[in-house]
Amino acid sequence: MALEKATGSDRPIQDQLVKSGDIPRHIAIIMDGNGRWAQKRGLPRIAGHREGVNSVRDIVEACGQLGVRYLTLYAFSTENWKRPREEVSLLMRLLLKALRDEKDRLHQNEVQLKAVGDISTLPQDVQDELLDGIEKMKNNKGLTLILALSYSGRWDITNAISRMYDDIRSGVLKKEQITQDLITSYLSTRDFPDPDLLVRTSGELRISNFLIWQIAYSELFISQEYWPSFRRTQLYESIADFQRRERRFGMVSEQLHSSEPTGEPLRGMERFVKSASKP
Numbered sequence: 001m002a003l004e005k006a007t008g009s010d011r012p013i014q015d016q017l018v019k020s021g022d023i024p025r026h027i028a029i030i031m032d033g034n035g036r037w038a039q040k041r042g043l044p045r046i047a048g049h050r051e052g053v054n055s056v057r058d059i060v061e062a063c064g065q066l067g068v069r070y071l072t073l074y075a076f077s078t079e080n081w082k083r084p085r086e087e088v089s090l091l092m093r094l095l096l097k098a099l100r101d102e103k104d105r106l107h108q109n110e111v112q113l114k115a116v117g118d119i120s121t122l123p124q125d126v127q128d129e130l131l132d133g134i135e136k137m138k139n140n141k142g143l144t145l146i147l148a149l150s151y152s153g154r155w156d157i158t159n160a161i162s163r164m165y166d167d168i169r170s171g172v173l174k175k176e177q178i179t180q181d182l183i184t185s186y187l188s189t190r191d192f193p194d195p196d197l198l199v200r201t202s203g204e205l206r207i208s209n210f211l212i213w214q215i216a217y218s219e220l221f222i223s224q225e226y227w228p229s230f231r232r233t234q235l236y237e238s239i240a241d242f243q244r245r246e247r248r249f250g251m252v253s254e255q256l257h258s259s260e261p262t263g264e265p266l267r268g269m270e271r272f273v274k275s276a277s278k279p
């Protein structure tokens with residue numbers, strides 16, 4: 001589907017996307033390129049992070065309008081702590097300000113805020129603001145916005161293994177019970193489905209220790225835009241691209257296209273699960 005550029009109201013483009021295929025239930029984004037966006041303009045790196053907050057606002061809003069159920073944003077990785085102290089400190093101030101400024105608007109838009117990562121390592125005021133937002137929005141029924149903060153995939157898996165070990169030692173868990181689903185249930189992302197679509201901005205072809213377990217079958221979309229220039233138009237392109245993919249989950253194409261009693265073509269795992277459970 002060719003997407004026109006959003007002018008004025010972008011409702012027609014959203015309607016077109018909803019009609020043309022599945023809207024990913026869960027989108028995860030590696031927001032990259034803030035520094036380069038700023039440097040290209042002769043600005044300090046923090047100016048890129050500031051403009052990046054405007055992209056966050058736009059993408060959250062567009063995802064909510066499209067009916068995306070979960071949006072996970074890689075806002076601060078475990079490795080980001082190794083950046084110059086000054087940049088880390090400015091990023092934490094910016095996060096605090098964004099949480100304070102956006103909380104009411106998010107709440108009005110029925111967003112449910114969540115966080116994954118080693119939250120205890122964040123400055124106390126950021127932790128307080130975050131937990132306050134999570135509590136305030138816990139009963140909302142709209143988009144679930146998951147902020148990955150002080151997060152890395154290896155941190156998550158290491159943490160899960162350590163807790164599984166404790167449970168085995170205390171007799172709560174037996175070795176025979178270890179399955180992929182059980183491991184998933186020990187991860188910090190246990191309450192959310194795996195991402196259907198993983199977007200990375202700024203053209204880099206890396207996962208950067210993001211949701212390494214959870215993206216086993218996610219579709220990848222690499223945008224050449226730096227994060228501060230990644231707005232809803234680019235999001236729509238990523239979704240249109242997603243809709244052109246055939247998600248096979250390790251099967252062959254024919255298995256996905258055999259006829260269903262309803263005549264309705266089902267996609268990927270949903271179809272597989274349905275046909276596998278037939279008597």
Ligand code: FPP
Pocket residue numbers: 031032033034035036037049050052053056073074075076077080094095098099147
């Ligand atoms: C990557 O760009 C971006 C980050 C490490 C931070 C992302 C943070 C924000 C967009 C602001 C706060 C977020 C929320 C959720 C309100 P980079 O600095 O690695 O860019 P570069 O690769 O060009 O150096």
